[in-house]
Amino acid sequence: MTSNALMNTYGQRALTLVKGEGAYVWDDKGKKYLDALAGIAVCGLGHAHPAVAAAIETQAKTLVHCSNLYNIPAQEALADKLSALSGMSNMFFSNSGAEANEAAIKVARLHGHAQGIELPTIIVTEQAFHGRTLATLTATGNRKVHAGFEPLVRGFSRAPFNDIAAIEAIGDNNPNIVAVFVEPIQGEGGVNIPAPDYLQQLRALCDAKGWLLMLDEIQTANGRTGSYFHYQQHNILPDVVTIAKGLGNGVPIGACLTHGPAAQLMQPGNHGSTFGGNPIACAAALATVETIENENLAQRASELGSHLLQAFSTALADCDKVKQVRGCGLMIGIELSEPCGELVTQAADKGLLINVASGNVVRLLPPLTFSDPQAEQLVDMLVPLINAF
Numbered sequence: 232m233t234s235n236a237l238m239n240t241y242g243q244r245a246l247t248l249v250k251g252e253g254a255y256v257w258d259d260k261g262k263k264y265l266d267a268l269a270g271i272a273v274c275g276l277g278h279a280h281p282a283v284a285a286a287i288e289t290q291a292k293t294l295v296h297c298s299n300l301y302n303i304p305a306q307e308a309l310a311d312k313l314s315a316l317s318g319m320s321n322m323f324f325s326n327s328g329a330e331a332n333e334a335a336i337k338v339a340r341l342h343g344h345a346q347g348i349e350l351p352t353i354i355v356t357e358q359a360f361h362g363r364t365l366a367t368l369t370a371t372g373n374r375k376v377h378a379g380f381e382p383l384v385r386g387f388s389r390a391p392f393n394d395i396a397a398i399e400a401i402g403d404n405n406p407n408i409v410a411v412f413v414e415p416i417q418g419e420g421g422v423n424i425p426a427p428d429y430l431q432q433l434r435a436l437c438d439a440k441g442w443l444l445m446l447d448e449i450q451t452a453n454g455r456t457g458s459y460f461h462y463q464q465h466n467i468l469p470d471v472v473t474i475a476k477g478l479g480n481g482v483p484i485g486a487c488l489t490h491g492p493a494a495q496l497m498q499p500g501n502h503g504s505t506f507g508g509n510p511i512a513c514a515a516a517l518a519t520v521e522t523i524e525n526e527n528l529a530q531r532a533s534e535l536g537s538h539l540l541q542a543f544s545t546a547l548a549d550c551d552k553v554k555q556v557r558g559c560g561l562m563i564g565i566e567l568s569e570p571c572g573e574l575v576t577q578a579a580d581k582g583l584l585i586n587v588a589s590g591n592v593v594r595l596l597p598p599l600t601f602s603d604p605q606a607e608q609l610v611d612m613l614v615p616l617i618n619a620f
């Protein structure tokens with residue numbers, strides 16, 4: 232099955248996946264794979280989850296779409312649920328992560344203009360990934376993502392990740408700073424975990440300066456790192472947080488959650504989306520969020536993640552090529568001393584789906600519902616491949 236009618240944005244793709252159930256997927260030839268990637272941190276409940284399938288089916292037979300010209304009960308129920316879980320007060324629903332981040336960037340600009348700042352500027356970090364729209368690719372700290380798409384968007388200033396002093400220095404020299412926008416753990420950048428007090432220090436700095444603290448939790452939230460939102464492990468509340476990936480278990484939906492003064496900035500006519508927060512996406516997300524909550528899957532991610540970190544660290548202790556094994560919950564990175572993209576193909580040949588981020592970091596993002604035997608199977612399949620690499 233090869234069509235010439237697609238833009239070549241994803242290059243040659245080796246596999247054709249046609250079916251999934253729980254932590255397994257099958258290709259068009261009937262071969263079965265253990266899925267340790269979950270559609271890039273999207274299918275946290277695994278594939279074809281019955282609660283999500285039932286919610287989609289019921290909503291599809293009732294009302295798929297009506298537009299935001301009307302009240303949408305599922306959207307309001309989801310907002311109330313996420314507000315209670317997050318401590319954030321007001322949110323906007325989008326169809327993707329990048330679009331949630333666009334809303335956050337617009338909130339930051341309103342925050343600046345409200346203070347008479349004409350060129351509001353957001354501090355972002357090196358190796359960050361925030362999406363592929365023009366503003367979010369500008370915020371992304373990767374030359375490859377920028378190349379060919381200049382002119383980039385104005386109003387961003389870049390600091391190294393995990394470097395509070397660098398952010399302070401930018402603030403001292405630039406009166407236009409209005410916000411700091413970071414991932415609490417960088418995902419695409421290679422599972423980069425900052426110092427334990429990084430978020431608290433950012434919170435204190437933003438409070439002192441009157442800047443918004445904006446967290447991109449598109450990959451780290453929805454239970455993935457061991458709490459519903461990652462910032463909850465650091466006892467802070469951001470002013471803005473964006474989520475997407477795991478929110479709808481595969482149905483496209485994102486959200487930009489705000490709190491405090493940031494929550495009052497958007498007014499009628501400032502922002503919108505035809506599909507954003509539509510009934511079917513919200514019904515799927517509501518079922519997903521309730522399942523994560525009712526089945527304590529954030530706690531499960533924390534425990535299984537610790538176990539996997541330990542297992543990989545022990546099993547790979549004598550492998551010279553492994554520089555570091557790191558992770559938080561079920562977001563795990565195994566950094567090698569050289570580019571290791573071929574491991575993706577080698578693993579797939581053995582029936583295992585993994586990913587490599589930033590060239591040399593094996594990234595694992597299994598479903599939060601991974602069983603103990605599946606975790607053992609993952610270690611047993613992956614360790615020999617890394618040792619032999």
Ligand SMILES: *Cc1c(COP(=O)(O)O)cnc(C)c1O
Pocket residue numbers: 327328329330332360361362363414418419447448449450475476
């Ligand atoms: C995936 C991701 C995005 C972009 O989300 P899309 O849904 O692909 O637009 C943004 N930020 C982070 C941290 C991500 O992991």
